[in-house]
Amino acid sequence: MLLKFIEHEGITGVRAAVTRVGINLNVYVFLVDGLLIDTGPSRLKHSLIPFFAERPIRQIVLTHHHEDHTGQAAWLKQSLGITPYIHESGIALCQNRPHLPLYRRLFWGSREPFQPQPLPPLVETERFSFEVIHTPGHADDHVALLNREHGWLFSGDLFVMSHPKSMFAFESAPELIRSLRKVLACDFSTLICSHAGILFDGKKLLRAKLNYLEEISGQVTALYQQGLSIKQIQHRLFPGLHPMHVFSRFENSPYHLVHSIVRELDRT
Ligand SMILES: [Zn+2]
Structure with missing residues (x-):
């Protein structure tokens, strides 16, 4: 597997790609001034x-607990002695081996359990400071990191794409909004x-998203009403079928996008 490196204003981005059944997914980890943001999949x-x-690497922040972001956290903790930070609601999720559907194990591999520590509101490196913004929707423990001085937003999986036509069962469109x-x-x-x-x-x-x-x-x-x-x-809104819907056995589907909106309508 060849890694591709990108550099921008002192940020190193490392891109790796995984291809399974004709579906290609990229994943990045970022390193800035000794701070590693996410660890990549096992x-x-x-x-x-x-x-x-x-x-x-002197500090590690995990944007959320998913295995493509935390797969190397146990190795990093054992080998470098660094305890990764994660939002407090993600701590318990990292302490056990997750029960992942087959397609996620095929793409990313599983994740060894590890003990993280709760994120403080501000993460500081020698040269930069990062405000932690809790941004649930993709995952309950999801955070973004903001550096105001340089105008950087480390957004984890908040963006990924501007016009998603499907969602995972664990996601919520109203929370994302x-x-x-x-x-x-x-x-x-x-x-x-x-x-x-x-x-x-x-x-x-x-803003487009x-x-x-x-x-x-x-x-x-309107349609529900x-x-x-x-x-x-x-x-009516999403008539197409993507290979990912089938491959994920519909854990990723337009159904969940619609359902997350209806669920909130029913609650109010
Ligand atoms: Zn994720």
């Missing part, structure tokens, strides 16, 4: 461990995304 250990071993509004109230320009890499014009991209999700949310609400079921709304 499947890529033979590529990533040499990178970790030769770089000066609230998190997107929260970060868009801050000043930043560069979006540093765990799957799309370093993106300039980051605010424009996140927010506008899109608000529009979908409005359409789902007309009496359509979740399945009927899904087929």
